[in-house]
Amino acid sequence: MTVTIYDVAREAGVSMATVSRVVNNNPNVKPQTRKKVYEAIERLGYRPNAVARGLASKKTTTVGVVIPDISNAIFAEVARGIEDIANMYHYNIILCNADKRKEKEIRVVNTLLEKQVDGLLFMGGAVTDEHLQAFKTANVPVVLCATTDEHGVIPSVDINHEEAAYDAVRTLIANGHRRIAMISGTLQDPSNGYARFHGYKRAIEEAGITYDESLVRTGNYRYESGVEAVKYFLELPERPTAVFAATDEMAIGAIHSIQDAGLKVPENISVISVDNSRMASMVRPQLTTVAQPMYDIGAVSMRLLTKLMKKEAVEQAKVILPHEVITRNSVGGAV
Amino acid sequence: MTVTIYDVAREAGVSMATVSRVVNNNPNVKPQTRKKVYEAIERLGYRPNAVARGLASKKTTTVGVVIPDISNAIFAEVARGIEDIANMYHYNIILCNADKRKEKEIRVVNTLLEKQVDGLLFMGGAVTDEHLQAFKTANVPVVLCATTDEHGVIPSVDINHEEAAYDAVRTLIANGHRRIAMISGTLQDPSNGYARFHGYKRAIEEAGITYDESLVRTGNYRYESGVEAVKYFLELPERPTAVFAATDEMAIGAIHSIQDAGLKVPENISVISVDNSRMASMVRPQLTTVAQPMYDIGAVSMRLLTKLMKKEAVEQAKVILPHEVITRNSVGGAV
DNA sequence: CTGTTAGCGCATTCAA
DNA sequence: TTGAATGCGCTAACAG
Numbered sequence: 001m002t003v004t005i006y007d008v009a010r011e012a013g014v015s016m017a018t019v020s021r022v023v024n025n026n027p028n029v030k031p032q033t034r035k036k037v038y039e040a041i042e043r044l045g046y047r048p049n050a051v052a053r054g055l056a057s058k059k060t061t062t063v064g065v066v067i068p069d070i071s072n073a074i075f076a077e078v079a080r081g082i083e084d085i086a087n088m089y090h091y092n093i094i095l096c097n098a099d100k101r102k103e104k105e106i107r108v109v110n111t112l113l114e115k116q117v118d119g120l121l122f123m124g125g126a127v128t129d130e131h132l133q134a135f136k137t138a139n140v141p142v143v144l145c146a147t148t149d150e151h152g153v154i155p156s157v158d159i160n161h162e163e164a165a166y167d168a169v170r171t172l173i174a175n176g177h178r179r180i181a182m183i184s185g186t187l188q189d190p191s192n193g194y195a196r197f198h199g200y201k202r203a204i205e206e207a208g209i210t211y212d213e214s215l216v217r218t219g220n221y222r223y224e225s226g227v228e229a230v231k232y233f234l235e236l237p238e239r240p241t242a243v244f245a246a247t248d249e250m251a252i253g254a255i256h257s258i259q260d261a262g263l264k265v266p267e268n269i270s271v272i273s274v275d276n277s278r279m280a281s282m283v284r285p286q287l288t289t290v291a292q293p294m295y296d297i298g299a300v301s302m303r304l305l306t307k308l309m310k311k312e313a314v315e316q317a318k319v320i321l322p323h324e325v326i327t328r329n330s331v332g333g334a335v
Numbered sequence: 336m337t338v339t340i341y342d343v344a345r346e347a348g349v350s351m352a353t354v355s356r357v358v359n360n361n362p363n364v365k366p367q368t369r370k371k372v373y374e375a376i377e378r379l380g381y382r383p384n385a386v387a388r389g390l391a392s393k394k395t396t397t398v399g400v401v402i403p404d405i406s407n408a409i410f411a412e413v414a415r416g417i418e419d420i421a422n423m424y425h426y427n428i429i430l431c432n433a434d435k436r437k438e439k440e441i442r443v444v445n446t447l448l449e450k451q452v453d454g455l456l457f458m459g460g461a462v463t464d465e466h467l468q469a470f471k472t473a474n475v476p477v478v479l480c481a482t483t484d485e486h487g488v489i490p491s492v493d494i495n496h497e498e499a500a501y502d503a504v505r506t507l508i509a510n511g512h513r514r515i516a517m518i519s520g521t522l523q524d525p526s527n528g529y530a531r532f533h534g535y536k537r538a539i540e541e542a543g544i545t546y547d548e549s550l551v552r553t554g555n556y557r558y559e560s561g562v563e564a565v566k567y568f569l570e571l572p573e574r575p576t577a578v579f580a581a582t583d584e585m586a587i588g589a590i591h592s593i594q595d596a597g598l599k600v601p602e603n604i605s606v607i608s609v610d611n612s613r614m615a616s617m618v619r620p621q622l623t624t625v626a627q628p629m630y631d632i633g634a635v636s637m638r639l640l641t642k643l644m645k646k647e648a649v650e651q652a653k654v655i656l657p658h659e660v661i662t663r664n665s666v667g668g669a670v
Numbered sequence: 671c672t673g674t675t676a677g678c679g680c681a682t683t684c685a686a
Numbered sequence: 687t688t689g690a691a692t693g694c695g696c697t698a699a700c701a702g
Contacts, residue, residue, distance in 0.1 A: 052679030071415035080406035387695030
């Protein structure tokens with residue numbers, strides 16, 4: 001039924017070793033026989049079996065990608081960066097959603113390892129000792145992608161979330177704002193949650209503003225939680241003049257919530273966030289936000305992984321990509 | 336270095352066949368020996384090699400997914416549906432972006448087949464004879480996902496794009512509109528382009544409105560092209576009272592373009608589209624649009640594929656999922 | 671219930 | 687430049 005390398009060998013009147021050589025572009029083959037082999041391949045419609053090749057060579061040219069949720073625009077962008085570079089280096093990716101849930105993350109890492117991936121790109125929540133344990137039993141390189149590792153032992157690619165949040169809040173302060181609210185993520189999330197919150201707090205305190213707990217609400221990164229947080233802020237005895245949201249989506253919810261209350265952005269309340277997703281320029285007013293280069297994070301981490309897989313020397317095993325505040329129209333001077 | 340099934344067998348004092356049985360949950364093993372084997376596995380840190388298993392069993396429990404662009408929210412949603420169901424049936428997915436480009440599509444289908452995927456989920460542009468040829472050489476089932484096949488020979492899951500567009504335009508007509516513009520996709524795209532355009536045309540003509548070429552602009556599905564199309568419409572001697580956009584994103588561009596011109600939606604111009612992406616409720620006014628159940632399209636097509644892979648009988652090899660117009664606030668009565 | 675024996679399709683020595 | 691032989695780690699008869 002299936003035509004194998006052996007069938008091709010017989011058809012071409014050579015040995016299977018020779019067929020293997022031409023299929024793998026080994027230069028040690030006389031052009032003439034190479035031609036014969038190609039013709040036989042064509043005639044038989046031979047298609048190399050990558051599984052057999054994988055078993056024999058111990059390389060699968062596929063990498064595993066653990067991602068929180070591919071339907072989230074931010075991660076989808078990272079995934080595209082990963083796949084483009086993977087493709088460029090002739091790797092395929094096996095994609096697994098793990099929803100930042102530890103058990104699921106560990107589980108998919110193990111099945112990926114069973115499938116003998118040549119490397120692992122991990123995008124998740126907190127990196128625990130159990131994660132480290134799982135990574136250690138892998139005999140293949142692992143790189144963390146858009147994921148902070150407190151231990152700092154695994155190669156990683158990310159932005160500095162704390163600094164990005166700090167810069168966002170600084171922009172607000174530079175515009176004269178002092179009563180600045182934050183819509184945060186959960187503090188259990190090291191990057192989008194904890195780090196961004198601390199960037200906010202540091203900026204506030206450095207500016208001599210006393211931290212006010214009632215000005216911080218925890219959201220779930222989604223639009224609706226931005227809407228809800230602002231409803232709460234507007235009922236405060238003294239409402240904020242600016243809002244810093246941990247993600248674009250919550251910021252957009254915030255903007256609409258403000259507008260629904262009959263107020264204007266940025267005339268009455270300014271809004272800034274971190275992400276610079278495509279949606280940021282698809283709202284009115286367009287959102288001022290700190291650009292997080294998601295595609296590049298994916299691309300760079302995949303590139304790093306290829307080097308690791310080839311055992312090439314890498315200068316930097318922990319790369320921090322630059323962020324940048326993108327000024328649009330959602331931030332104005334304090335009233 | 337790597338511990339194999341043979342090592343486990345020796346450690347547990349049984350044969351490799353027995354180890355294989357317990358690993359594969361074969362009931363024909365005495366509980367006692369099963370226990371011994373589990374202990375040996377634990378002690379040695381044995382991890383089954385799926386590649387070897389794949390070679391021996393001729394099954395890889397992975398399916399190939401060809402997708403236009405994972406960073407596009409619509410497709411990312413489909414992908415999530417696919418992966419959730421795949422996961423449920425213990426399959427993994429290899430994901431390949433092909434940007435609806437024929438050569439790339441054919442190429443990735445072939446590498447996926449080399450990797451011995453157990454099935455193929457194809458999401459692409461037009462299905463040509465070359466595609467069909469490639470699918471035929473696959474010895475595994477293929478299902479088309481959100482992709483129309485003029486030939487109708489491959490199992491598929493999609494909505495009826497022509498009908499969805501028709502229903503959208505009908506709602507406009509029901510609201511008294513007669514001068515209805517369309518922001519279309521490219522006519523080369525069978526589903527989002529051609530079919531939706533024809534749904535528009537049919538609705539128009541059935542209502543006794545003469546088709547006016549100057550009221551149709553071709554966009555590229557992105558926000559910006561919605562903005563541009565409306566700019567053009569507003570300069571027409573007689574501007575439209577309603578706009579039908581082939582996708583949500585273009586519709587949002589249209590809304591903002593209308594607002595930027597000092598007009599109101601829906602007071603001056605109504606806007607409707609097809610997709611019901613998450614963004615639809617993240618604009619003001621919230622977008623009235625025809626819901627296309629992307630997650631379900633992914634989930635159902637993956638479910639169909641599992642049946643095909645198990646050679647189970649399937650009642651329906653061509654499933655059309657229902658669409659539904661979601662009424663929000665972007666459509667009003669004609670002025 | 672358990673063990674023995676063959677491959678699965680290929681890469682890779684080692685010789686020639 | 688080519689071929690023969692071996693084994694990658696496992697499943698799947700088959701026999702017992």
